[in-house]
Amino acid sequence: MDKYLEIIRIRFLMMLAYRTNYYTGIIIYIINIGAYYFLWKAIYGARGEVEGVSMVQMTTYIAIAWMARAFYFNNIDREIANDVRDGKVATELIRPYNYLLTKLMQALGEGLFRIFLFSLPGMIIVALIFPVNIPVEPELWFYFLVSITFSFIINTQINILTGLSSFFLMNNGGLIRAKRVLIDVFSGLVIPINLYPLWAQDIFKFLPFQSISYTPSMIFSKAFSYGELINALVMQGVWSLILILPIQIIWVYAKRKVIVQGG
Amino acid sequence: MHSVSVMLQYMAQYIKTRLQYRANLVIEFVSDLMFQGLNLIFILVVFGHTSNLNGWTRDEIIFIYGYFLIPFTLFISFFNIWDFNDRYIVNGELDRVLTRPVHSLFQVILERMELESLLGAITGFIVMGFAAARLNISLSLTDSLLFIPFVLGGTLVYAGIFVMIASIGFWSDARSSIMPMIYNIGNYGRYPVDIYNKAIRFVLTWVLPFAFVGMYPSAFFLHKKEWYTYAYLTPVMGILFFGLAILVWNTGIKRYRGSGS
Numbered sequence: 181m182d183k184y185l186e187i188i189r190i191r192f193l194m195m196l197a198y199r200t201n202y203y204t205g206i207i208i209y210i211i212n213i214g215a216y217y218f219l220w221k222a223i224y225g226a227r228g229e230v231e232g233v234s235m236v237q238m239t240t241y242i243a244i245a246w247m248a249r250a251f252y253f254n255n256i257d258r259e260i261a262n263d264v265r266d267g268k269v270a271t272e273l274i275r276p277y278n279y280l281l282t283k284l285m286q287a288l289g290e291g292l293f294r295i296f297l298f299s300l301p302g303m304i305i306v307a308l309i310f311p312v313n314i315p316v317e318p319e320l321w322f323y324f325l326v327s328i329t330f331s332f333i334i335n336t337q338i339n340i341l342t343g344l345s346s347f348f349l350m351n352n353g354g355l356i357r358a359k360r361v362l363i364d365v366f367s368g369l370v371i372p373i374n375l376y377p378l379w380a381q382d383i384f385k386f387l388p389f390q391s392i393s394y395t396p397s398m399i400f401s402k403a404f405s406y407g408e409l410i411n412a413l414v415m416q417g418v419w420s421l422i423l424i425l426p427i428q429i430i431w432v433y434a435k436r437k438v439i440v441q442g443g
Numbered sequence: 444m445h446s447v448s449v450m451l452q453y454m455a456q457y458i459k460t461r462l463q464y465r466a467n468l469v470i471e472f473v474s475d476l477m478f479q480g481l482n483l484i485f486i487l488v489v490f491g492h493t494s495n496l497n498g499w500t501r502d503e504i505i506f507i508y509g510y511f512l513i514p515f516t517l518f519i520s521f522f523n524i525w526d527f528n529d530r531y532i533v534n535g536e537l538d539r540v541l542t543r544p545v546h547s548l549f550q551v552i553l554e555r556m557e558l559e560s561l562l563g564a565i566t567g568f569i570v571m572g573f574a575a576a577r578l579n580i581s582l583s584l585t586d587s588l589l590f591i592p593f594v595l596g597g598t599l600v601y602a603g604i605f606v607m608i609a610s611i612g613f614w615s616d617a618r619s620s621i622m623p624m625i626y627n628i629g630n631y632g633r634y635p636v637d638i639y640n641k642a643i644r645f646v647l648t649w650v651l652p653f654a655f656v657g658m659y660p661s662a663f664f665l666h667k668k669e670w671y672t673y674a675y676l677t678p679v680m681g682i683l684f685f686g687l688a689i690l691v692w693n694t695g696i697k698r699y700r701g702s703g704s
Contacts, residue, residue, distance in 0.1 A: 204620040211627045214643075222497045222638035223489055230492050354470030361477045370481070371488050 183277055184285045191289025199297060206302045209246045210309065216242045216370065217310055231374055233403055238372075240312040240401040245369050247299040247306070248328050248396050252335040254287040257356050260343030265351075269438060280340055280431060287336050315402060323409060327396040330416035335363070335392050337423040344427070347434035368394025372403075388419040449545055453553040461559060472562055479566050482508055482633070497638050503665055504634065506574035510664070511633045511657030512567030514597030520560040521552060522602045525622060528612035538701050548606065548692050578665070586664060593663070593674070596681030597656035601629065603684030604651060606692055613695030625651060632657045648673070655680045 195202075217239055224235045233241070260283060263269040272279050307314060315321065342359045346352045364370060366389035373384055373394045384390050395412040398404045404412065461468055486508065490501035531537040531551060540550045575582075582590075608622050628646075632653030636644045647654040655677045663674035 204624055208624050208627050211624065212630075215627075215631055218639050218643070219489070219496075219634060223493050225493070225497075227493075349466065351464040351467040352470075354467045354472075354474050358470060358474035358477055361474060361481055365481045365484060370485055375492060376488055377491060 184281065187277075187282055187285040188289040188292070191286045192293050195290055195293035196297075202294070202298055205250070206298060206305065209250065209298075209302055210306060213243050213246050213306060213310065233372070233374075233401075236311055236313050237401045237403055239310050240314070241372060241397045241403065243303065243306045243310060243312050244400040245393050245397040247303050248331060248393065248400075249369060250298045250302065251291050251295045251328055252332040252392060253294075254290050254336060254339060256283045256287050256336065257339040257343040257359070259283065259286075260340070261346035261352055261356065264346040264438075273435065273438070280427065283340065283343075284336055287339070288332070291332055313401070315400065320399065320402070323413065324396055324399050327399050327413060327416060330413070330420055331392050331396055333420040334388050334416065334423065337420065337427060338363070338388070340427055341423070341430065344430050344434050347437050363389060363392060366390070367392040368397060372398070374403075388423065391416040391419050446545065446549065449549075450553060453556070454558065457556065457558055468559060471559060475560065475563055476566065479512060479563060479570075483570065497635060499635050500578075502574045502577045506571055506578065506580075506665060507635070507657050507661040508633055509567050509570030509572070509574055510661045511597075512570065513564045514594045514601065514656050515629075516560055516563030516567065517594070517598040518601040518605075519563075520558055521556050521598075522605055523555040523557050524551065524605060524609045527551065527555075527609040532612045532699070535701055537699060541696075541699070547696055548689065575664075580664065580666070582664070589663070592678040593660040596678035597660060599681030599685040600652050600655050600677075603681070603686075603688040604653075606685070606688035610688070610691045610695040613698050629653045629656070634658065635662075652680050652684065 220238050220242070221235065224230060224238070228234065230238070260269075263272060269279070272282075303314075306312060315324075338359065342352070342356055345355055349355065366384060366387065368390050373381060373390045376384070391412070395416055398412070399409055483505070486501065486504050489496075490504075494500070496504060531540070537547070537551075540547050540554075543550060604625060605622065608625060611621070628651055631639065631643065631647055632655075635658055636647055636654045639647070644654075655673070659670055659673040660677050662670035
């Protein structure tokens with residue numbers, strides 16, 4: 181276990197060394213939040229609420245959805261693909277740690293860095309610019325933190341699955357891009373899931389994506405009833421367990437299939 | 444004439460390299476389509492809850508988006524200069540470019556083009572055509588004649604802005620992450636500028652004139668008379684910004700010293 185904690189620490193410090201790259205990152209997220217804020221403002225127009233969600237709640241939703249994304253988002257799919265392409269994966273596999281678990285821990289180090297040096301200051305700036313409503317109830321914050329932890333796990337598992345495809349595809353850049361788009365649309369980042377038509381919502385219920393962004397953002401913007409909240413958290417837990425299965429199966433086949441291009 | 448033949452040869456080489464990984468190329472096409480679909484889904488879902496956006500109907504917004512895709516894909520296909528600073532200045536690739544008898548910017552653009560992105564223009568035409576059919580828009584001869592300068596104007600606005608940002612690399616060593624920032628602002632140009640406040644509207648019109656890529660020229664084809672003046676300015680803004688960008692580039696390239704490795 182110690183070695184994995186060390187991996188988290190090293191990645192955290194590595195990110196800290198390059199922190200200047202992140203200041204512009206915060207501005208980019210604020211630009212995106214602004215774009216959706218103005219769009220939703222025009223959509224709301226004179227109306228008080230849409231589907232039971234007020235404009236302030238919607239603004240809070242957009243803001244927290246982007247700031248939570250900074251935490252759960254990572255590039256380990258690309259990192260795995262690069263390891264495979266450069267042939268580095270061969271040495272990674274003989275090292276005394278579990279390769280996938282190491283990747284997960286590196287992602288966690290990155291996520292922890294971003295939550296403290298990106299999301300937190302970012303959210304403060306956003307709260308100064310846009311009319312958001314930050315909850316003060318401690319239990320709400322607790323549920324929110326539990327929820328984004330699951331978001332991180334599920335998103336990282338999906339990234340690992342995408343990354344593992346590089347063992348079979350040689351060049352999976354397109355797949356990585358497709359996955360990113362898929363998650364941005366169906367996770368609730370750009371549109372809260374409850375605004376989709378009902379038939380679409382029924383399909384999303386059977387997919388892990390809404391556990392990534394919709395659940396924590398709805399909790400934070402107080403748009404969930406208590407029952408919905410518990411239900412959504414349980415779903416997140418279930419998905420983080422289910423996704424272990426395909427990863428383990430594909431991992432077994434992937435290790436057999438290692439093809440090192442060049443090297 | 445010479446530059447045309449250089450361009451065609453670069454293109455031929457490019458296509459050969461892309462066809463090496465065919466499966467990935469297909470997935471890239473699909474992911475591009477999905478990305479363009481994402482914005483369309485957003486518009487469709489939103490208009491399930493409202494009938495107009497500040498006086499613009501759903502089909503009008505879809506029309507703007509479809510139109511926007513055409514200059515935008517022309518831009519991303521031919522001006523893929525995101526990593527100019529890292530690749531050409533920090534790694535010193537520009538040394539090689541400068542020894543050749545073709546304008547440096549032209550070479551950089553040809554080396555980095557991504558022709559497969561052009562498919563997005565077809566998506567744009569389909570989306571725009573679909574919206575135009577629903578809106579019963581008839582295109583007169585003058586409309587169709589103006590289409591090309593409008594599209595090229597929008598492309599040049601984008602190109603001008605990003606060539607200028609890339610040129611910052613000649614003056615400053617700092618890794619510039621300003622590019623993705625401006626890129627995200629570009630998305631504001633896909634929607635009617637009257638949904639934004641005055642300050643943003645001013646920026647989108649005169650400072651980072653992304654409104655000329657999508658919204659202003661579309662307003663012309665949608666026969667919204669109040670925006671005609673802006674629409675006519677599209678090619679002017681394009682030439683102005685791109686001309687300025689070449690000037691900045693040419694000044695900057697004289698300062699290039701090479702990275703020494």
